[in-house]
Amino acid sequence: MSLNPRFMYGALDLTDFPYSVRFGSDLSAPETIYELLSSMLADGDLMVSRRKGNRPSLVIPILIEEADLLANPLAAAALEIEADKPFNTLSIDPGDGIGPVTVLETFAGAVVYEYDEDCEEQGFRKYVLTMPARPFSRSEALTTIGSEFVSNTVTVADECESTSGWSVYGSGQTATITVDSTAGHFASGTGAVKLIVEPYYYDAPDYVTSGSASVSAKIRKTGLSIDASGGGYFVFRHRAEPGWALQDYTQFWLTSSGGGRQAASRVAAVAEGNGYVRYSLTIPNNSTITAFEMEGAQATATYQPWGSTPPNPGWWFDTLGIASAAGGNQAARTLEIGGSARGEGTLAVSASVGLGDALLYTAPDLGDGFRPDWRRFQTAGTSTTDTDAMNGSYVPANTGVFAAPASSLRPGAYVVLARVKGSSTSVSLDIAARTVLGGTPIGQTYNLTPGAVVLPDTTAYHVVRLGVLDLPPHRVDAAADAVVRLTLSGSATLRVDEILTFPLEDAALTWVECGTGSPSSTVASRLWIDGPSADMPYGQIVVGNNANRSDARFIQPRSRGKHLLVPGRMLAYLMTSTAGGAALSTSYFKRWHTWAGE
């Protein structure tokens, strides 16, 4: 193929008369900065890289061909002006007519003249343009990811209490399909459909090493009749034997009466009780969904040496149905971030009324089903209806107990917030955290004693910061059947609407008080979190009411997070305490190590 590449430096086309790019360009590369991780290893060092340094020096050799040596320096001057700009861009179109444009963000550079007698005689001059650049290149166009969250309420169409319609369709695959009614094995109703898929592949262990077993199943459920004409998301609940959870690259298809079989993408994964994870998929066509398929769910488990039988995984499915877009005040969603390198972008939250306490938490989605809110895991304590509470009810601070799966809590320090309403402005709320394994509490109890928490008033719910808890209190194997139990103690007149825990590692939490009620100059229904960039090294947080930002103004946040957008899946949790159904949109440039992929 013939290539016709184009280099645009700012507004200057370096591949168009009088400029041309000679051979010998060097796009340099991001610098990997290593740190040594301390360990108990006897030899060698563990090297980690937490960040990349700039591309030290891009080199673009240029030839300026003008009619004479009067016009030549004028053309060179235009180049020097571009090189002097503190921030500039170098856009490279690879030139095959198909590949996308790659943009490198550059800093001020140098233009060095190379004397060549033959060139001078012709009125040509050789220059070498060098400059440092930001580590990663980016795509030319901004990517915007839309916005809806999935409601927690599922309209169940199939309770999965019958095996009819379930099959495996991989070549040569068979499955033992049963209905499992054992307590603790189903999420709702009286049972769940359990599939044990064969063949699964295993490396037979020898006397010394352990073996590994894996399965790549193609599972199909037909005979559904789910009305998706109102939109929403397809939801199913899945449970796996420890170690056999669905992998990230599992693919899903939904067959609908109006659109045939189409791929569906995962938008959320939420850990629930009994080892279940609730998955939400996009609906490709708003007609009636007739079949659900899942493929390529490779999972591996190890087993002990010779003489033991390889494990045979069981997968349970329960409650296939539809969930609408969330209308509630808190919701979680998976963001699919493209590109091959991490970067920053703008996160925009919007609703029709004042957002109240807006908390946005983003972190790479580890697939462990983690969510910061604990009220949905309430196991004890009387809930009393209260329309002012986000959850529709409150639990008094002297009785609430919550228990979340320990596997969803990666070990580390968590900041604990609560949304409460008190009958006096000075309230006390203590939290005791304990790991419960197989029903028996183990290890120490960690107490969070925030001391006196001061509320601004006694007339409304407020989000308050309680302190830091190291969770889980007693670490267990990820596959263990354990929960972390939080027991509240405090004044009976303190109404607890929600308890939130956010990990402090690799996670970003931004908390802004936007005001409640109708949008006005003091109440904001829109919030923009602009990530740092070359023009705005610290980014900014602004609020307003107009989508075009014409009334956007600065606001001091209660907490400010660095929302890094990491390629792959990111978990986004949004709470807007007084605005139901808020939307989140993310705008960013996809970032790449050198050449943009799209």
Added chain:
Amino acid sequence: MADVVTVVGGVTFHLSEFAHVGDLQWSTGWPYGCLEASWQMDLTPNTFPKALSKDAHVEIWDGPVRVWAGFISETTPGDSWEVHAKGWHAAFTNLLCLNALSTAPSAVPNVAVPAAITRAGLPVVVGSTLSATSITSGTETVANNYVLPFLDAYAESLGQRWAVDENYVLTVAADPTEHYYVLNSDTALRASADDDYVTDIYPRFVATVNATTGDADSWGLGHVGVTAPPAGRRERGMDVTDFGLMTQSASEALAQGQLALNSARMGYTSGFELSAGELLRPGGSPSRPALVKAGRVLRGFTVADASGAVQLGLTQDVLIGRTTYTDGAATVSVLPVGLAPRTFTETLRSMKPKVEYDGTAA
């Protein structure tokens, strides 16, 4: 990365909005709580943002968590400004122990300390119950004393230490016995220094006072000791004559307090540099280096100390006396209580003149 926030006249400033904040470092101690913080800012030499006013309240936030609180003590302008801050305990170095109406010096903890806080308008809240009894023989002292040495003397008399933490709470408490952190590595500390090792303390106290002149007439000697000292006998005299007239048992109570703080054990000659994976909570969750603070007990495994007091192979608990953390670093520097000065820095620090408390009753 941590954020620095200052408050001047009720207005909150986020320093990173003015200029780049670099080299942020803070330290905590037990006693005293938040010790020092320092950072650099890329401001031009001739600017002076109100945000850096002397005595401005400073808070360092690690995301949504406050990790350090204090006030600005010194700024050094230049092409790159250096700003130093001190924890709120340092405010007590320049406040006197007076009674509520400021008519006389007071030696009663729950009078002198709240009065000083109110006079200076400090954001400190008293968390522990301070004693309503004077720590010397009278409620009023002859000399003026500063609150910091007063709190030092009061805490020592109870065998405790005091601190003002990042939540502005002043606590006087005994050293914790339950361990808070666990060392997940084979790093160990050997206690081998006997600089502060003492087994017997003999307090010299004023036994009687001349009725006419008020001068001390006769003196007595008390004694407290450790029953089974781990190593040899080391005696130390303690001069409590400044506390005025007292009984033998009262003098021995003071001496017992000092003995409890040292616990007849060897001192340490070095500290740790701990990284995130090395420091765990007892249940196994890793501790965040930025959140490590002094006043907690760290349990290490394996070694005996030079006095043979800890059995080989079992655990050794170290009370953290000082932590220093540089923002963004993966490690935190931890020094134990009872660190014997061996490096130049440590020696200088130990030689800093300490203001003594003069409790002679009026």
